[in-house]
Amino acid sequence: MRLEVDLDLCQGHAVCQDEAPALFDVPRNGQVRILRTDPADELEAARAAVKYCPTxxxxLVDDDADE
Incomplete structure (x- = not known):
């Protein structure tokens, strides 16, 4: 699994940072930065961030699905 962000959609609400602070950083008046693309040890938090992202x-992309 890996995290991806569509920066054209991101509006910097920082919900992802609230849900998974080890995975996301959203600077004031900025867009999300993914701190780690592999969320293996924070998978539930990553799923919550994806689920609650307002935009x-x-x-979450399953790399194994391509095989």
Whole structure:
């Protein structure tokens, strides 16, 4: 699994940072920065961040699905 962000959709609400602070950083008046693309040890927090993103800018991609 890996995290991806669509910066065209991100509006900097920082919900992702609230849900998973080890994975996301949202500077004041900025867009999300993914701190780690592999959320293996924070998978539930990553799923919550994706679920509650108000603009649906985040996604979890299953790398194994390509095989």
């Amino acid at each position: 649906q800018a985040l996604s």
